[in-house]
Amino acid sequence: MDLTKYHKPFSHITDNDVGVLVIHGLTSTTSSMKFLAEQFADADYNVELPCLAGHGTKWQDMNSVKYTDWVNDVEKAFIVLQKKCSKIFLCGLSLGGELALYLTGKHPEIAGTILINHTSKFTNPKFWFVPFLTKFIRSVPAIASDIKDPNSKEYAYDRTPTNGINEMLKLIREVDKMQSNILQPCLIFKSKGDHAVPKISATYTMKKLGSKDKKLIWLENSYHVAPLDYDKELIAKKSIEFINVY
Numbered sequence: 001m002d003l004t005k006y007h008k009p010f011s012h013i014t015d016n017d018v019g020v021l022v023i024h025g026l027t028s029t030t031s032s033m034k035f036l037a038e039q040f041a042d043a044d045y046n047v048e049l050p051c052l053a054g055h056g057t058k059w060q061d062m063n064s065v066k067y068t069d070w071v072n073d074v075e076k077a078f079i080v081l082q083k084k085c086s087k088i089f090l091c092g093l094s095l096g097g098e099l100a101l102y103l104t105g106k107h108p109e110i111a112g113t114i115l116i117n118h119t120s121k122f123t124n125p126k127f128w129f130v131p132f133l134t135k136f137i138r139s140v141p142a143i144a145s146d147i148k149d150p151n152s153k154e155y156a157y158d159r160t161p162t163n164g165i166n167e168m169l170k171l172i173r174e175v176d177k178m179q180s181n182i183l184q185p186c187l188i189f190k191s192k193g194d195h196a197v198p199k200i201s202a203t204y205t206m207k208k209l210g211s212k213d214k215k216l217i218w219l220e221n222s223y224h225v226a227p228l229d230y231d232k233e234l235i236a237k238k239s240i241e242f243i244n245v246y
Contacts, residue, residue, distance in 0.1 A: 001155070001158070003029055003056045003057065003155055003156070003157075004056055004057065006029040006030070006031040006056065006155035007029035007030050007031070007051055007055060007056025007057075007155075008030060008051070009030060009048075009049060009050050009051050010022070010030060010034055010037045010038075010047065010048075010049035011047065011048055011049070011080075012037070012040075012041035012045070012046060012047040013046055013084065014041075014044050014045065014046055016044050016045055016046060016085075017084075017085050017086040017087060018045045018046065018085060018086075018087045018088075018089070018243065019045060019046035019047070019048070019081035019084060019085035019087070019088045019089070020037075020040045020045045020046070020047050020048075020081075020088070020089045020090070020091055020243065021048050021049075021050075021074065021077050021078055021081055021088060021089070021090045021091070021100075021103075022036060022037045022040065022047060022048070022049040022091050022092070022096075023049075023050070023052070023074055023090070023091070023092035023093070023095075023096030023097070023099050023100055024049070024052060024055070024092075024093060024094075024095075024096050025092075025093045025094030025095045025096050025097075025225075026094055026095040026119075026143075026160075026164055026165075026168055027055065027059065027062070027142070027143065027144055027156045027157040027160055027161070027164065028055065028093075028094075028144060028154060028155075028156040028225075029051075029055060029056045029154075029155050029156060030049050030050075030051055030056070031154075031155050032093065032154050032155070032156070032225055032227060032228055033049055033091075033093055033096070033227055034049065035227055035228065035232055035236070036091065036227045036232070036235065036236055036239070037049040039236035039239075039240070040091075040236075040239075040240070040243075043240050043243075045243070046081055046084050046085050048077040048078075048080055048081055049077075050073050050074060050076065050077040051073070052069075052070050052073050052074075052095075052096075053065045053069040053070060053072075053073055054069070054161075054164065055157075058157075059139060059157040059158070059159045059160070059161050060138070060161070062157075062161040062163060062164040063138055063161050063162075063163040063164075064163075065163070065164070065167065066167055067167040067168065067170050067171040067174075070095070070099055070167075070171070071099065071102060071103075071171075074099050074100075074103055075103070078103060078107070087111040087246070088109075088110055088111055089110070089111050089112045089113065089114065089242075089243050089246075090103060090104060090110060090112075090113045090114065091113075091114040091116070091239060092113075092114070092115060092116065092118065093116045093117060093118075093225070093226070093227055094116070094117055094118060094119055094196070094197065094224065095119055095168050095171075096116075096118075097115040097116055097117065097118025097119065097120075098118050098119045098120060098168070098171055098172060098175055099171070100113050100114070100115060100118070101113065101115065101118065101120070101175045101178070101179065101182065101205070102171060102174065102175050102178070104182050104184055104186075105175065105178030105179070105181060105182050106178075108183070108184070110184055111184065111185075111243075111246050112184050112185040112186065112187070112242065112243065112246050113182075113184060113185070113186045113187070114186075114187045114188075114189070114239050114242065115186065115187070115188045115189065115202075115205065116189045116226055116227060116235065117189065117190060117191055117194050117196070117197050117201075117202075117224050117225075117226055118188070118197070118201060118202070118205065119168060119172060119197055119201060120172060120175060120176070120179070120201045120202075120204055120205045120208075121172075121198065121200050121201040121204040121205075122169075122172075122197070122198065122201070123198060123200060124198075127165075127169065130162060130165050130166050130169060131166055131169075133162050134162045134163050134166050137162050138161065138162060138163075139159035139160060139161050139162060140159070140160050140162060140165075141159070141160065142156070142157060142158050142159055142160055143160050143196050143224075144156030144157060144158075144160075144225075145225065146194070146195045146196050146223040146224035146225055147222075147223055147224075147225045147228055147229050148193060148221060148222055148223045148229050148230055149222075149228070149229050149230050152225075152228045152229060153228075154225045154228055176208075179205060179208040179209050179210070180208055180209070180210045181210050182209050182210050182211055183210050183211050183212075184211055184213075185211060185213040185214070185242070185245075185246055186205075186209055186211050186213070186214040186215075187214075187215050187217070187238065187239065187242045188202050188205060188206060188214070188215065188216045188217065189217050189219055189226060189231075189235055189238075190202035190216060190217070190218055190219060191218075191219040191222045191223055191224060191226050191229075191231070192218055192219065192220060193222065193223050194223055194224045195223055195224060196223075196224040197224060202216055203216070215242075217238060219231045219234070219235075
């Protein structure tokens with residue numbers, strides 16, 4: 001499948017001084033977050049939804065990407081918003097949530113962060129072997145389109161590159177060092193039926209974050225790709241309420 005038509009950056013410019021940086025997940029495309037990005041645009045925020053390196057082409061391309069490339073992608077979008085906005089919020093799904101936490105830790109001027117099924121903690125022992133497996137196995141079965149709604153689909157790779165998983169794990173380790181020092185407000189969404197990322201990822205971040213203003217909302221009717229699932233309107237509504245408070 002040609003994913004290029006589903007992987008386009010989204011940008012919205014207004015006279016508002018509030019901006020939202022929206023970040024998609026591992027092996028996915030920007031289309032997975034476009035609904036949320038459009039909801040933020042309709043709320044009259046400036047919005048940037050960048051394409052992450054190694055995504056939206058063919059899965060083999062991710063085997064030469066470093067997590068620092070993804071950090072650079074979101075940093076560039078953040079700089080674009082900084083030129084227009086006095087208040088910037090981050091909103092990320094899965095890997096995108098982890099990137100949002102990383103930026104929040106690096107930039108105390110960020111006003112707040114919204115995490116959706118982010119990837120801060122894995123407990124399955126199989127992840128211990130990922131650095132070793134990257135030397136022998138280039139990909140594993142796809143993790144994409146974990147969606148409860150049968151009428152919705154995530155456009156993503158049909159294989160998951162082992163290097164992509166390994167780079168995500170490196171990012172997780174870096175973020176883990178930072179979480180206790182992150183003081184900005186944080187809103188966390190976690191699907192009870194997420195088949196990709198365990199519930200402990202959300203509860204771990206709730207416990208580890210240094211912020212005194214943090215809230216966890218459990219999603220009852222969505223799987224991992226919640227911004228395309230039955231709870232997408234709830235996520236948009238609660239996220240906009242969160243942004244408007246700060």
